[in-house]
Each structure stands twice: as structure tokens, then as C-alpha cells.
Amino acid sequence: MNRHLCLARRPVGKLSGADLTLVETPIPSLEPGEVLIRNTWLSIDPSIRIQLAESTPDGYLPPLQPGDALTGLALGIVVETRNPNFATGDLVSHTLGYREFAIVGPDARTIGGYGAPTRIDPRALPPQWFLGPLGSAGLTAYVGLFEILELTSADTLWVSSAAGAVGLLAAQLAKLRGATVIGSAGSPEKVTFLRDDLGISAFDYHDDPLSESLAGLAPGGIDAYFDNVGGDHLTAALDALCPQGRIALCGAVSEYDGVATAGPPNLFTMVSKGLRMRGFRAGSFTHLQEPMRQEVAGYLADGRLTYRESVFDGIEQASAALVAMLSGETTGKTLCRLRSA
Amino acid sequence: MNRHLCLARRPVGKLSGADLTLVETPIPSLEPGEVLIRNTWLSIDPSIRIQLAESTPDGYLPPLQPGDALTGLALGIVVETRNPNFATGDLVSHTLGYREFAIVGPDARTIGGYGAPTRIDPRALPPQWFLGPLGSAGLTAYVGLFEILELTSADTLWVSSAAGAVGLLAAQLAKLRGATVIGSAGSPEKVTFLRDDLGISAFDYHDDPLSESLAGLAPGGIDAYFDNVGGDHLTAALDALCPQGRIALCGAVSEYDGVATAGPPNLFTMVSKGLRMRGFRAGSFTHLQEPMRQEVAGYLADGRLTYRESVFDGIEQASAALVAMLSGETTGKTLCRLRSA
Numbered sequence: 001m002n003r004h005l006c007l008a009r010r011p012v013g014k015l016s017g018a019d020l021t022l023v024e025t026p027i028p029s030l031e032p033g034e035v036l037i038r039n040t041w042l043s044i045d046p047s048i049r050i051q052l053a054e055s056t057p058d059g060y061l062p063p064l065q066p067g068d069a070l071t072g073l074a075l076g077i078v079v080e081t082r083n084p085n086f087a088t089g090d091l092v093s094h095t096l097g098y099r100e101f102a103i104v105g106p107d108a109r110t111i112g113g114y115g116a117p118t119r120i121d122p123r124a125l126p127p128q129w130f131l132g133p134l135g136s137a138g139l140t141a142y143v144g145l146f147e148i149l150e151l152t153s154a155d156t157l158w159v160s161s162a163a164g165a166v167g168l169l170a171a172q173l174a175k176l177r178g179a180t181v182i183g184s185a186g187s188p189e190k191v192t193f194l195r196d197d198l199g200i201s202a203f204d205y206h207d208d209p210l211s212e213s214l215a216g217l218a219p220g221g222i223d224a225y226f227d228n229v230g231g232d233h234l235t236a237a238l239d240a241l242c243p244q245g246r247i248a249l250c251g252a253v254s255e256y257d258g259v260a261t262a263g264p265p266n267l268f269t270m271v272s273k274g275l276r277m278r279g280f281r282a283g284s285f286t287h288l289q290e291p292m293r294q295e296v297a298g299y300l301a302d303g304r305l306t307y308r309e310s311v312f313d314g315i316e317q318a319s320a321a322l323v324a325m326l327s328g329e330t331t332g333k334t335l336c337r338l339r340s341a
Numbered sequence: 342m343n344r345h346l347c348l349a350r351r352p353v354g355k356l357s358g359a360d361l362t363l364v365e366t367p368i369p370s371l372e373p374g375e376v377l378i379r380n381t382w383l384s385i386d387p388s389i390r391i392q393l394a395e396s397t398p399d400g401y402l403p404p405l406q407p408g409d410a411l412t413g414l415a416l417g418i419v420v421e422t423r424n425p426n427f428a429t430g431d432l433v434s435h436t437l438g439y440r441e442f443a444i445v446g447p448d449a450r451t452i453g454g455y456g457a458p459t460r461i462d463p464r465a466l467p468p469q470w471f472l473g474p475l476g477s478a479g480l481t482a483y484v485g486l487f488e489i490l491e492l493t494s495a496d497t498l499w500v501s502s503a504a505g506a507v508g509l510l511a512a513q514l515a516k517l518r519g520a521t522v523i524g525s526a527g528s529p530e531k532v533t534f535l536r537d538d539l540g541i542s543a544f545d546y547h548d549d550p551l552s553e554s555l556a557g558l559a560p561g562g563i564d565a566y567f568d569n570v571g572g573d574h575l576t577a578a579l580d581a582l583c584p585q586g587r588i589a590l591c592g593a594v595s596e597y598d599g600v601a602t603a604g605p606p607n608l609f610t611m612v613s614k615g616l617r618m619r620g621f622r623a624g625s626f627t628h629l630q631e632p633m634r635q636e637v638a639g640y641l642a643d644g645r646l647t648y649r650e651s652v653f654d655g656i657e658q659a660s661a662a663l664v665a666m667l668s669g670e671t672t673g674k675t676l677c678r679l680r681s682a
Contacts, residue, residue: 057607058580059614230609239399249611263604266398268571270590270620273400277618279611 002027004069005098005318011052014257015326020319030082033106037076042097043131044321044334048072049256072097073131092117093130100315100338132333133169133300133307134293139282140250141169142292147285148248148278149224153178156218158237161228161253163190165333170226171200172305182217186328193331197306210236229254235264241275249279257326308332314339343368345410346439346659352393355598356667361660371423374447378417383438384472385662385675389413390597413438414472433458434471441656441679473674474510474641474648475634480623481591482510483633488626489589489619490565494519497559499578502569502594504531506674511567512541513646523558527669534672538647551577571596576605582616590620598667649673655680
């Protein structure tokens with residue numbers, strides 16, 4: 001038997017555990033081309049919240065309906081195969097997370113450009129890093145900084161949600177490349193983590209108006225903003241950016257969890273200051289996966305990059321993991337480790 | 342004696358003629374380095390409206406105070422000079438419009454990057470074209486299309502306010518470069534002008550929801566949007582853009598005239614579709630003035646580019662010209678011709 005996390009009812013406002021339910025179904029037998037994967041690690045990412053709403057933005061996957069199983073990036077072991085490209089025992093990354101077993105066919109649908117199951121050779125590395133710093137979180141940070149923002153060592157960069165899976169990588173990669181980095185987060189513990197563990201100037205966005213906190217840490221303004229939050233954070237960035245400044249729109253977690261927001265009221269500063277803003281998803285830049293992995297793996301190996309995980313155990317905890325991550329209660333990459341891992 | 346158009350009181354809502362007043366002052370004698378210019382043509386541009394509000398966006402000139410004279414691009418003849426770089430009789434462009442006589446010193450302040458008085462050699466061309474297609478309107482259209490949007494002949498482009506000074510140039514330059522162009526405007530007459538005189542697909546934004554009008558003329562979506570309007574037009578563009586689409590933010594006339602607007606509620610489509618948005622002012626790209634003039638003057642000379650002006654006569658009409666232009670009642674470039682022209 002298999003257990004899937006499914007949408008029980010459409011969330012009103014913030015996601016609660018009661019909006020999700022674990023459903024048990026038999027595992028069907030494989031068709032030609034399919035592989036059966038026993039999931040070992042589930043990636044708990046904010047973007048799935050978008051699909052729980054009644055409608056999704058243009059360009060996004062359609063909304064899930066009550067009864068539908070959630071999907072997400074995951075790692076697992078091939079336990080049965082009718083696909084000659086995969087052997088029993090292979091470690092693969094794929095997009096059918098939030099379940100214990102996944103059947104993935106040759107035409108597996110993609111999530112943000114991540115699609116077909118991919119064989120992973122973790123060598124001596126923790127395999128779950130291929131969902132984090134060596135996987136989509138790493139690629140998102142790398143693409144945002146170096147492709148979208150074209151970051152240089154002369155830049156002062158603000159990273160919001162800097163204690164999150166992507167943010168902590170973006171903040172550290174930027175610092176390692178010589179940029180001046182300011183991070184923001186939503187609790188005193190996270191700010192302490194950013195300051196003491198990552199060595200980054202940081203503030204708690206609850207403490208003072210964002211504009212004051214930014215002016216305090218970057219009196220000359222910022223050159224670039226890595227946006228994981230949207231909403232009032234994006235508004236503050238538009239005000240704080242210097243002429244010709246750049247914004248990478250990576251996500252807008254402040255807007256996912258049932259809060260309808262208008263866009264920034266000061267978007268005209270884009271004209272008055274000649275600003276650039278670009279949205280992106282890492283899945284459109286998979287050609288950069290290998291250079292990213294080389295750079296990030298090197299930093300992890302020599303200890304120059306600190307990585308943090310919040311791990312929940314068992315498929316029964318997947319819904320709690322998602323609720324906690326969306327509420328800002330987790331630090332670093334949020335993962336669900338299945339008993340079989 | 343000189344007559345200046347001054348701010349009488351801060352406008353509430355739409356600008357009215359009573360918010361402005363014509364003030365007469367004596368012309369002081371020249372200091373060393375200064376020239377006295379008798380203005381012949383005043384450029385009536387929407388952006389001055391921004392400075393009539395209580396505060397201006399970051400990166401912009403400060404607001405005018407009641408009693409202050411309006412400024413703007415203008416052409417005039419040097420009638421007296423204490424600057425060896427200018428001779429009596431020179432035709433110059435400068436930024437002290439909205440007045441009959443201007444005294445411009447060597448440290449004249451700039452407007453959007455346009456600053457020091459510049460000698461113009463109109464040859465056989467109408468001199469006021471150096472405020473329009475061969476001046477800031479031409480450069481704005483050219484920069485927006487080719488520097489900001491990086492337009493190609495494969496693109497489907499939407500130009501809003503396409504019957505305005507910048508829009509009609511942008512729409513035609515794009516078409517001449519082979520792009521598919523859709524223009525929008527705010528009256529049946531303007532739409533007829535766009536269709537019949539410029540040969541461009543066009544719609545009146547009052548007729549139907551913007552998304553329907555766009556879908557009708559560009560069923561496959563648009564690749565690029567030249568924004569002169571902001572507000573609901575920008576929102577519609579975000580919805581209509583294809584993945585990897587681009588937006589040039591040139592101005593936001595819908596937001597200037599006393600209408601406070603929130604930003605687009607669908608800005609997240611920037612992420613989901615990987616869109617790019619960039620604001621600009623032509624004054625940051627004056628190095629492109631010469632290539633722009635060569636291309637545009639060639640099109641004007643051989644009749645491939647249609648140009649339209651709305652001309653008001655006399656400094657007494659400058660305020661009516663500005664009010665009419667902001668209300669969308671003028672087509673093409675709005676100008677005020679002084680009696681001495």
C-alpha cells in the first residue's frame with residue numbers, strides 16, 4: 001500500500017493541517033517505461049501553496065482539486081523498473097513527492113522545469129543535499145545571483161527570507177563572491193543564525209519599518225535585491241534601490257499563504273531610477289546545474305558554506321512540515337525524511 | 342517683461358487650469374556665462390504632472406511649490422549672450438520651458454538627463470521636430486524599443502498610448518523594424534488615426550476589457566509591452582505576455598493626474614512566466630541620440646514615418662495645452678508655439 005498527502009479542502013487563509021489528509025491506495029503494477037520509486041526524502045517547498053488556491057497565476061501549473069495528491073521534488077530509490085534507463089537500487093530525483101511510493105513514467109510531468117527522473121550519484125555526500133544546496137535550492141540561489149542580478153563584488157545586496165532554503169545559500173554565495181550582503185528574516189533566532197553562523201548583517205523584519213532597517217544597514221542604499229517574499233518587502237526594496245538597481249523575483253512567500261496583496265504602490269520608481277526587475281524559476285536554467293554544483297560542493301567541502309536543514313520524520317509529518325515552513329517556523333531547507341531513508 | 346507659467350495651488354485630482362497661473366516678472370540682466378533665450382516652442386509633456394504632487398518618487402526632481410515656475414523641454418533663439426559658446430541667433434534646446442524668456446547658465450539643472458542648452462541645426466527640418474521625433478520623444482521610443490525591450494522582428498509588441506508623442510513613434514519604429522504591433526488609445530478618433538494613418542492594429546481601451554481586446558488582436562499573446570500608461574494597462578500586459586516576455590516602463594500617465602494606484606496585483610506572473618521589466622528615462626541614453634536621429638530623420642524624409650502634432654498658440658495657452666494633454670484630448674506631440682516662433 002502507498003500513502004499520499006492529498007488536499008482535503010481548499011484552505012481559507014493560512015494553510016492548516018486539517019486542509020490536508022493522508023490517503024492510502026494500493027500500488028498498481030508497472031506499465032512499460034515506468035519505474036517504481038520508494039521515496040526517501042521529500043522537499044517541502046513554499047511554491048506548492050500556490051497550487052492549493054482556487055486559481056494559479058498564468059504560466060503556472062493548474063490548481064489542485066480537493067482529493068488530488070500534492071506533488072513536489074523528492075529523492076527515492078528505484079525498487080522496480082520497466083524502464084531500461086533505470087536499474088533497481090538507483091537513487092533518483094523526481095517530482096512526485098508527498099507520497100511514500102511514486103510511479104514515474106517516461107512522460108513524467110515537470111515542476112518548474114524539473115521533470116523527468118534523474119539519476120543521482122551522491123558519492124560521499126548526504127543524498128538530501130541534492131534537494132537542497134546541490135539541487136533546486138542551490139540552482140535557484142545561483143541563477144538569481146549570477147544570471148538574473150549579474151551580481152558583482154561592488155554590489156550591496158539585500159536577501160529576504162535569508163534564513164530559508166534558498167536565502168541562506170544566496171546570502172552566502174554572494175558574500176563568497178565579495179558582495180556586501182544584508183539578510184532579513186522573521187525571528188530573533190534566525191537573525192542570530194544569520195549573524196553568528198553565516199557572518200551576515202541581518203535584521204528581523206518585525207522589529208522596525210523595513211525602510212529604517214535597510215537604511216541602518218545600508219545607508220547608501222542597495223544595488224540589488226533577491227526577493228523571496230514579495231509584498232511590503234518588494235515595496236521597501238524599490239525605495240531602497242540605487243539608480244540602475246536590479247531585482248530578482250524568486251518567489252513571494254508573503255503572498256502564497258492566503259493573503260491577497262496588491263502590487264507595490266511605488267512601482268514608478270522603476271522609471272525614475274531606471275531599475276530592472278526579472279522573475280525566474282530555476283527549472284529554466286538547468287544548463288547551469290553542473291557549474292553550480294561544482295562551486296557549491298567545493299564551498300560545502302571546505303566548510304566555507306554553512307547549510308541548515310529542518311527535518312520532519314515520516315509521511316505522517318509531511319503536512320506539519322509544510323504548515324511549519326509556510327509559517328516561517330523552520331530554518332534552512334525543510335525536508336521530510338521517510339522511515340525508509 | 343517675461344511671463345512664466347507657475348503652480349498656483351496644488352491640484353487635487355485631475356489638473357485644472359485654475360491650478361496654474363501666468364506670472365509676469367522683469368527679465369534680469371545676464372551674469373557671465375549666461376544666455377538669454379526667447380522661447381519659440383514649448384514641449385508639453387505628461388511627466389511635469391509628477392512634480393505638481395505633494396511628493397515625488399525617489400530618483401525624481403523634487404515637487405514644485407505653489408508659486409514655482411514649471412519647467413520643461415523647450416526650443417528658443419539666443420537673443421543675448423554672455424557665454425562664448427553661444428551666439429545671438431543660435432537655436433538651442435534647453436529645459437526652461439513654460440515661459441517666454443529663459444536665462445540659462447552654464448550649470449543649468451537637468452530634466453531626466455537632458456540638461457545643458459544644446460545648439461540645434463535644423464537645416465530644412467521643422468525646428469519643433471527636435472522636441473519630438475528627433476528629440477526626447479524620438480529617443481524615448483528608440484531606447485525603449487531597442488535598448489530596453491531588445492525588440493526583434495519576431496516579436497508581437499503592444500504599445501499603449503500609441504497615439505501619443507512617444508507611442509506613435511514607438512509603434513511605427515517597431516513596425517518598420519518588422520515587429521507585429523498593436524496600439525491602444527483612448528478615443529475612436531485616435532484608433533482611426535492608428536489604423537488608417539499608421540497602418541497599425543489598434544483598439545480603444547474604453548471599449549472592452551483590456552484582456553479581451555488584446556486577446557482579439559494577439560491571440561497567441563504578446564512578447565513585449567511598451568508601457569506609457571501603468572495601472573490597469575500594466576496589469577493586462579502581465580497577463581497577456583508570453584513566457585520570457587519583456588516590459589519597458591516608460592511612464593505611467595494613468596497614475597500622474599491625481600489617481601493614486603496600487604501596483605499590479607498579478608506581479609507574480611513575473612516569476613511564473615520568467616518576465617523582465619525595466620524602467621528607463623531617455624536622458625540616460627543620450628549617446629543614442631545621433632543614431633536615433635539618423636534613422637528617424639531618414640524615415641521622416643522618405644515618408645515612411647507619420648508624425649502628428651497638437652499645437653497650442655501663445656504662452657496663455659500653455660496651461661490649456663497641459664490640461665488637454667493630460668486628459669488625453671491631444672493626438673501626437675503636444676506643443677505650445679509662442680508668438681515669436
